[in-house]
Amino acid sequence: MSSLWSAMPVRGRVILLVLVALLLAAPLALDRYVISIFILIFYFAYVGQAWNLMMGFAGQLSLGHALYAGLGGYVAALLWFYFGIGPWLGVFAGVAVAAAFGAVIGWLGFRFGIQGVYFALLTIAFAEFTRIAFDNMAFTGGAGGLFLMYEPQRAGEWWNLRGGPLLFYYLGFAMAAGAALLTAWLARSRIGYQWLAVREDEQAALSVGINAFRAKMIAVLISSAMTAVGGVFAAFYYNSLFPAQAFDIGRSIEIILAPIIGGLGTIFGPIVGAFILTPLGEILIALTEKLGINAPGAKAVFYGLTLCAIIVLRPDGIWPWLKRILGLTEQGR
Amino acid sequence: MTIAIILNVVIQGVLTGLVYGLMALGLSVIFGVVRVVNFAHGEFAVVAMYATYLLFVTLGLDPIVSLFPIAIVFFGVGYLLQATLINRFVGRSEHEQFILLVGIAIIIVNGLLMIFGPDARPANLPYAIESYMIGDVFIDKARVYAAIGAIVVSSALFAFFRYTATGTAIRACADNLTGAAVVGLNVKRLYAFTFGLGLACVGAAGALMVTIADASPTLAQAFTLLAFTIVIIGGLGSMAGALVGGVLIGVSEALASFFLAPSMKSMFSFALLVAVLVLRPQGLMGRRA
Amino acid sequence: MSALLQVDNVSKRFRGLLAVDRLSFEVPEGGIFAVIGPNGAGKTTLFNMIAGAFQPSNGSITFAGERIDGLTSDKVCRRGIGRTFQIVRPFPALSVEDNVVVGALLRRTHAADARVHAQEVLRRLDLYDKRAQRASSLTLPDRKRLEVARALATDPKLLLLDEVMAGLRPTETDRMVAILKELNRESGLTILLIEHVMRAVMALAGQILVLHHGAAIAQGLPAEVVRDPAVIHSYLGAEDLA
Numbered sequence: 001m002s003s004l005w006s007a008m009p010v011r012g013r014v015i016l017l018v019l020v021a022l023l024l025a026a027p028l029a030l031d032r033y034v035i036s037i038f039i040l041i042f043y044f045a046y047v048g049q050a051w052n053l054m055m056g057f058a059g060q061l062s063l064g065h066a067l068y069a070g071l072g073g074y075v076a077a078l079l080w081f082y083f084g085i086g087p088w089l090g091v092f093a094g095v096a097v098a099a100a101f102g103a104v105i106g107w108l109g110f111r112f113g114i115q116g117v118y119f120a121l122l123t124i125a126f127a128e129f130t131r132i133a134f135d136n137m138a139f140t141g142g143a144g145g146l147f148l149m150y151e152p153q154r155a156g157e158w159w160n161l162r163g164g165p166l167l168f169y170y171l172g173f174a175m176a177a178g179a180a181l182l183t184a185w186l187a188r189s190r191i192g193y194q195w196l197a198v199r200e201d202e203q204a205a206l207s208v209g210i211n212a213f214r215a216k217m218i219a220v221l222i223s224s225a226m227t228a229v230g231g232v233f234a235a236f237y238y239n240s241l242f243p244a245q246a247f248d249i250g251r252s253i254e255i256i257l258a259p260i261i262g263g264l265g266t267i268f269g270p271i272v273g274a275f276i277l278t279p280l281g282e283i284l285i286a287l288t289e290k291l292g293i294n295a296p297g298a299k300a301v302f303y304g305l306t307l308c309a310i311i312v313l314r315p316d317g318i319w320p321w322l323k324r325i326l327g328l329t330e331q332g333r
Numbered sequence: 334m335t336i337a338i339i340l341n342v343v344i345q346g347v348l349t350g351l352v353y354g355l356m357a358l359g360l361s362v363i364f365g366v367v368r369v370v371n372f373a374h375g376e377f378a379v380v381a382m383y384a385t386y387l388l389f390v391t392l393g394l395d396p397i398v399s400l401f402p403i404a405i406v407f408f409g410v411g412y413l414l415q416a417t418l419i420n421r422f423v424g425r426s427e428h429e430q431f432i433l434l435v436g437i438a439i440i441i442v443n444g445l446l447m448i449f450g451p452d453a454r455p456a457n458l459p460y461a462i463e464s465y466m467i468g469d470v471f472i473d474k475a476r477v478y479a480a481i482g483a484i485v486v487s488s489a490l491f492a493f494f495r496y497t498a499t500g501t502a503i504r505a506c507a508d509n510l511t512g513a514a515v516v517g518l519n520v521k522r523l524y525a526f527t528f529g530l531g532l533a534c535v536g537a538a539g540a541l542m543v544t545i546a547d548a549s550p551t552l553a554q555a556f557t558l559l560a561f562t563i564v565i566i567g568g569l570g571s572m573a574g575a576l577v578g579g580v581l582i583g584v585s586e587a588l589a590s591f592f593l594a595p596s597m598k599s600m601f602s603f604a605l606l607v608a609v610l611v612l613r614p615q616g617l618m619g620r621r622a
Numbered sequence: 623m624s625a626l627l628q629v630d631n632v633s634k635r636f637r638g639l640l641a642v643d644r645l646s647f648e649v650p651e652g653g654i655f656a657v658i659g660p661n662g663a664g665k666t667t668l669f670n671m672i673a674g675a676f677q678p679s680n681g682s683i684t685f686a687g688e689r690i691d692g693l694t695s696d697k698v699c700r701r702g703i704g705r706t707f708q709i710v711r712p713f714p715a716l717s718v719e720d721n722v723v724v725g726a727l728l729r730r731t732h733a734a735d736a737r738v739h740a741q742e743v744l745r746r747l748d749l750y751d752k753r754a755q756r757a758s759s760l761t762l763p764d765r766k767r768l769e770v771a772r773a774l775a776t777d778p779k780l781l782l783l784d785e786v787m788a789g790l791r792p793t794e795t796d797r798m799v800a801i802l803k804e805l806n807r808e809s810g811l812t813i814l815l816i817e818h819v820m821r822a823v824m825a826l827a828g829q830i831l832v833l834h835h836g837a838a839i840a841q842g843l844p845a846e847v848v849r850d851p852a853v854i855h856s857y858l859g860a861e862d863l864a
Contacts, residue, residue, distance in 0.1 A: 061428045112611045116427040117370045121561055122610055125603040128558065132600050143596075190727050190736075197724045200713035207673065207707070208776050209699035209728040249554055253435060260432060296451065297443030297550075304439030311433045312421070 004184050012328045020177075027169050035165045039237065041278045042172030043230060048258035048270030049179035050226035055256070056265035057192060058219035059199025060109075061116065064123030065227055065255045067130055068098040070246035072228025073235030074134070077146055080236075086160040087232050095228045101126065102224030106217045124249060131247035145242040148235070161236035168237050175233065176271060179226065184267045186222075195219055196265075227255070257303055261310050263317025272319040277303065337469035342591045343584055348476035350583020352541045354576035355483040356556065357563035358490065359534030361575040364564060366507040366527045369419055370431050373438035375556025377532055381407065381539025382548040383445060389456045389543070396456065397482055400540035404486070404533040411532030416525040423524065442553040453547035461544070475544040486537045487576060490530065494572070503527050507570065555599070562606045568616025577617060626651040626780055626812050627672070632681030632691075634667050634836075641667045643837040644681070649780070654806055654813045656823045656844075659833035660857050665816045666708055668833070669782050672814075673705045674698035686779065700728065704778030706769040708785050708816075712757035719744065719753035721768055725775030740775055746801060747771040763790050767798070774805070780812045781805075787819040799825045820858070824848070832857065 005013070027035055047069060054060050075097050076090030105126055109119045135143040154162040161167070186192045194215040197205035202212050235241055245251065262273025281299045288295050314321055323329050356378055363371045381403050388394040388403075422430045460478070464471045494500035503523050506513045514520050546552065559582065567578025582602050590598040609616060625648035634642040642664040649655045657665050671678050672685075674695035683691040690698055699705075704725075713721050722743055726736035744750045747767045752760065757768060766786050773781060783802075787795050799822050805811045817823045823830065823844070830847040832840040834857065840850045847853055 055428070061431065063431075108607070108611055112614075114610050114614065117431060118565070118610055118614065120428075120431065121558075121565065122607060124558060125562075125606045125610075129600055129603045129607075132597055132603075135596055136594065188733055190731055190733060193720070193724050193727055193733065193736075196716060196720070197713055200715060201711050203675075203695075204707070204711040204713065205724070206695040207699060207705050207711075208725045208772060209696050210724070211696050249558075253439070256432075295447045297446035300443035301440050301447065304436045304443065307436035307439065308433060311429055311436065312418070315425075315429055 004181075004188070009328055011326070015326070015328075023173060027166055032165055035169050037279060037282050039165065039168050039172050040282075041274045042169070042176040043234060043237075044254070044258045044278055045176040045271045045274035046172070046179050046233075047227050047230040047255050048262070048274060049176070049183055050223050050230065051255050052259040052264060052266075052270050053183060053186065053195075053226070054219045054223035056259060056263075056269070057187065057199065058195040058216055060216055060219060061120045062105075062123040062220075062223070063120045063249065063252050063256070064105075064125075064127030065223075066247050066249070066251035067101060067123070067127040068224040068227035069231035069234065069251065069255070070127075070130070070134075070241075070243070071098045071101060072231030073241055073246060074140060074146070074231075075228075076232040077148060077235045077241055078140065080148060080160070081146060086157075087236050088159040088161075091229055091232045094232050095225045098228030098231070099221050099225045101130075102220045103217070106220035110213050110216050124252075127247050127249065127252060131243045134243035134247065140243075141241070143243060145240055148239040150239070161233075168233070172233065175229070176274075180267055180271060182226075187267060191215065191218055199265075257307065259317075261306060261318060263319035266317065266319050269317050269319045272322065273317070276318065277306065280306075335469070340470050341472075342587045344470065344472055345476060346584035346587030347580050348472070348480040348583070349545060349587065350580035351480040351483040351576065352538055352545065352579075353559060353563060353583050354567075354579020355487055355541070356535055356538035357560045357567065357579050358487055358572055358575040359531040359538065360560040361564045361567070361569065361572060362490075362534065363528055363531035365570040366503055367415065367419075367423065367524045369415075369423065369528075370427060370434060371531070372431055372434040372557060373441060374535060374560045375558070376438045376441040376553040377407070377535045378539040378542065378556045378560075379445060379548065379550060379553040380441060381536040382543050382546075382552070383449060383454070384536075385540040385543045386454050386456050386548045389458075395458065396540045396543045397478055400482060400486070400537045403540050404537040407536030408529040408533040410529075412525045412529035414532075415528035416521070419528065420521060420524065438553070438557065442550050445553075446550045449548075449550070451550065453549040455547040456543045458544060479541040479544045482541045483538065486534065487572075490534065491572060493530075499523070499526060503530075558599075559602070562602050564616075565614075566605060566609045566616055568618040571616070571618040574616055574618035581617075624651055625649065626653075626686060627814065628682075628684040629668075629672070630682045630684065632668070632671060632678045632683060634664070634671060634676070635679045641836050642671070642678075643835070645833075645836075645838055646681075647831050647838070647841060649812060649814055650828075651779075651812055652806070652810045653828045654802070654815070654826050656827035656830045657814070657816050657833060658818070658820075658823060658830060658857065659839075662835075663833040664836035665833055666784060667836075669705065669784055669814075669816060672698075673703060673782060699776055699778075702777075702779035703782060704773035704776045704780070705782040706766070706773055706784050706786055708788075710762075710765045710769045712760070712765055712768050712772075714756070714758035716757055717753065718749055718755050718757055718760065718768055721757050722771045722775045725772040728776040736775075740771075743771045743775045746805075747774070748797070748801075763794050766790070770798075778811070780814060783813065783815040783817075785816055785818060787817060787822045790819075792821070795819060795822055796825075798822070802826060820848075 051065050054062055072094035075094040076087045079085040079090040079093060080087060105123060109122055114122055134140050140146060154160060158167055194210045197210055198212045198215050205212055258273030258277055259270040261277060263269030281302060284299050284302050288298050360371055360374050363369060384403055385396045385399050388399040422433055458475060460474045463474045465474060494504055502518050505518060506520055506523050563578035563582050564575055567574030585601050586598040589601045627649040629645055629647050632642060632645050659665055670676055672683055674693050677692050682689055685701060685703060690701060719740055722740035723736045726739040730736045744753050747770060749767055749771060760768060770786060787798060802813060806813055827844050830844050831838055832847060832853045839856060840847050840853045848858060
């Protein structure tokens, strides 16, 4: 880990420390609304990082990542709802289920050579199938949704994620930061290099002895497990789950926006992307409301435009460009 | 459970499936020739639906009639879109194309949402509730007209590819790009033409769809997935496969909707998609594995 | 010297086309063995079978006493065979150094160790100064060197080189020949190469196998093979070779 720190240029270390300090202290000065925006930012930075591992590093395009978030959320929520098992335990079950699905999808895809857009469609098919299944299962609440009741007597139980915005703020921050550290560590490890090789040219990777199947499976497993944790977070933050939302392809697309706009295959890309997109989206909504324009979908149109703009003008994402401008580039990633 | 009832359901599925097939045909042409992953396919179909709806509500034009001007306009849109924007992405990685078209899809569907709102817009056609009767079997007139429309447009497309010079040139591009360029075919222009044709199909299919379903932004996603599912099951590069796949999906959805529940109709399609991807990726009639 | 690689009666059929026809030969350990012949003779197909890209239709391939035909290419590499591709395949977005680090990671668990080894290999291949460049920005000769470096970093016992001299100028060819000779002499690395550049073949090869239409038409010491009338007729041409 020390090598990560020493690899950063001094200027970068300073900027990072200042930002972290600001973020840690911020809730003291901010109102509830702004804190909720930060929670969203941390959430998207976190799940975006999870997706980034699979796409940006291992090069496998998944457009059904909402499946893992939804499964994580639902499993933990159901355990709480029916058995009173807290999310600190339920998260393990959620992760197990999501990873199992990831393993199946990965196995089907990689064993049978399903690549590129076909693999993406495979992931979509699984997510959609699950969505419809959950819509029709009574014990999950069906299409009407699953609601976690507000229990004021449990207010301080942080391990059950019963708490106010501050709890979720710091937890979200910890998750986003943890995900970044994990990514940084993996990027410099043996598996990280193997992922890049497989991403760049799978045949060539095989020719230098890399077990591409194994490398890709590891990517899916880590990515799906991480995303499931994000799902648990979201489930207990919003206290409600609907199949149409939890597993929807719109959700999957939301997950991929931040890492693409921030920069695929980089460590800070998803974070930068989340910090840019989420506030701008919220500002847009606030603006349209203020101006009295009733425009559902305005935020989404904005996201769509940004996506197109980035992929046309700066396909590497904003972070690499920002890095250059701030004079932070050094050898390596 | 009489034969007549089941026959009803199956025929309904076939007729609807033909319209699905026309939409998928557009994707097959685009995906198969230009090799671009048009993830905004369903979104364009819904735009056509709204356009048809507007023409009906303002000018009283029947969808079967408006499909022609709509198809022509969509051809132009497709040509321009490919020539200006998408052309730059032809060589790039699949995921970059995907993302560009996802972006376009998001803009289109939410734009529609902003303009028209989330409520479904039905076109109250005079023949909407009428049906033909053959013995005990009822067949919706609307679906018959739509299916005929789909067959006519598809046949026109087949004829175009088989009998015209441009059509042959486009097929050459699909088969062997380098060879096509070497013999002097203007590949860029042909790609634009092809994209235009693909969107024209989508436009026509969307117009026809208005006779069967109400225009609504939520259909867009479902249509895109449907189109891809049909193309993969029917087989990439096979135009007949797109229609056959369309009918197959139409029938399976109708049966699933009838025997299980309407909300579950796509589950079978998705399961079939996974099965095809794993077991027979070239689809039923495709030529490339 | 014992045989490191034994190719025994190997054939490869692609539907109607017989690409390789009952080839048998042995590559001695520590030797340099060249395969030459006109285009389409089946040389790369032979390599692909040895390297595990596809399976022979008939026959067997034995490496260090164990059968390897039918193994996937990553397993073949792990057994100790490194290969280059005729049309080079570097990892484009990675730096030159990272390309070789990937290779070095085969036998090393820590990226830091792999990097040290990678740098040694780069120095040997005259690529050390360019190690920070993106692989996609290299010239073709450098890409070929990178390809060799990456394969070498996997610490192979047998190195398969597929036309690494193609497109190189005579001085570059001589340099590559010198490097390969050094490797062979110092570490006993066995080399099996496909080559059209006869200058390199004559300088390197201890034995030559000549293929034509998938079958062997001559095999033996370089001096004999290049005088063989069948070889001259099918491939070399009637020129006098020094």
